[in-house]
Amino acid sequence: MSALAEILVRPDVWRGDRLAQAPLPTVASGFAALDSELPGGGWPRGALTELLVDGAGIGELSLLTFALAKIRENGGWSLLVAPPHPLHAPAWAAAGLDLARLAVVSPASGRDALWAMEQALVSRAPRAVVGWLPYADARALRRLQVAAAGSDALAFLFRSTRLAVDASAAPLRLQLAGEEGQLTVRIIKRRGPPLAASIRLALPRPARLRSRDHAHESPLAGRPAVRQPAHA
């Protein structure tokens, strides 16, 4: 094998026209359409993944639940740092995220949150670290990427979409948006050729959205009708 060919098969070297191999085995996201566009075929371990999203409720967390449940299956811990709202335990349990392997850090300041997330990654104790630092700056991201690179954990960071145009040390950056009740993902940075199209994902959503669900057709029209006995 020529020297160049040898270099090109190294996992940390990728050619611009094809997806890189991930240095560590990835963790499947559970969405084939997404996995096929991610280097290594899933969420990277030992690298920071940036998720750009504003506010809550478009399915940004459901995007991660498959991978987090996978981590759990293997006995691994997940740590949430500075989540934007209090956790509603029944939902987490129902999503297959065993709460006995979930820890939450709710720091008083963004600085503490950054510190906690960095410490968690450096410790290599949790197998997944998810942080909400909507306005973390480029320096903070560099620190987190360095910490993530020294671990083999999944590392997700939620940031505001306003920072999409800024430089970022994260090797993988996804911008999330809601569309027709579904989550669309735009990969704005990855180790591989750029991807112009957004990917629409069929996430588990709490209710079905039908085209006839328009504002004037409201379930309010009837009586409180949930679980009415079906009789003729």
Added chain:
Amino acid sequence: MRMNPLWLAVRLSDNPPTPSGLAAGPSQGEAVKHAEPRSGEHPSPLPSGRGAGGGSQLACWAGAFTPRVSLAENALLLEIGGCLRLFGGLDVLRTQVAQGLVEQGIAARMAVAATPQAALWLAEGGGDVLDALAITDLTWPPGVAEKLTRFGLRRLGELRRLTFAALARRIGKPAATLLARAWGEAPDPRLDFVFPLRFDEAIELPAAVENAPALMFAARRLTGALAGWLNVRQAGLRECRLDLVHRQGATPLPLRFAEPTRDGQRFERVLRERLERLQLTAPVERLRLIVDSVEALPGSSGGLFDEGGAKEGMAALVERLRARLGEERVFGIAPVAEHRPECATRQATVGASTASPTPPRPFWLLEKPESLVEIGGRPHRRGPLRLLAGPERIESGWWDQQEGVGDIRRDYFIALTQDQRWAWVFRELRAPGGWYLHGWFA
């Protein structure tokens, strides 16, 4: 299997102990290099480690290596024949002992031999071969070294030609006995150090310390002693207390751990976080580490948090985060069999086990329901909400009138906002009514 006894002597240096001035035997050079004191810690507030307290602390610390420890004059003897395999060989053990001494700022020389007296002399004279030691480098009963020098004898080996009786006649029985013990020709019984039943150790600081992080260096002697003591007791602890004693009294610093542990590094990490945040009210003159209760913790324990490969276990991470950010800021969650959403989650000890099935529920529940505008009979939040499922009637809690959430009667709906967020909203059925946003299906 009966192991041959092997003795490791640690001889405290006569020089004032400085972390860089450790006079180790030739094979310790490497260990010393690895174990430079961490930067940022000032080594100057050195505690006086040689008093009665210093000796027992050092003996406790040695308990991390072997339960058979003996105090000698200005030296410590460790019987290591039985624990070599556990540590992976003599070199590894020596390196660890040397590193531990450096971390505590203790200057010492070490030597290993088959008898305690030989180990002590080798540590004193510096060398690997007993018979090659210079007589004048060793401690003898008064007058003996001078007498031997006058006879023209310089090396220990030259005394081998004489019988015990002849030696005893010339240099006295005590000195002759020392030699016989060193050579293994006479029994050398040593009094085992008795590990105290209760751990309560103190260190006097040579100078009062005004900034808390600088206490770390001295405190490390206490945490090291504690780890060794726990090892001998085959116990672990969840809590201990460091008292910072000053003129006005003492500032107690409780140290808590997520599970029973005897890991000295975990003690240190938690203590470091606490000291870094601490403002001292008065210069500290004395440190005292107290343990009130311990739990049995046999062998090398596989804890609740145990995970192979991690540099620091989950428990250690949790306790370090708590030490810095506050106890209440790191927690687990558990569902509660409660209809009222506000009461369906409770903070739990990290690692508590749970399970519970429910209809669709949002990952996030707002701290306080957000009031929504009602226009034309439907809720608005930056535009009208599309109600996609519901209502789910939740009424409960009539028994809970005094505090908290109390009695509720609500119809819950799953709704989509104009900006494509999945919301959990409810219509209040009690007066005065109205619509509220309660959670997000993130």
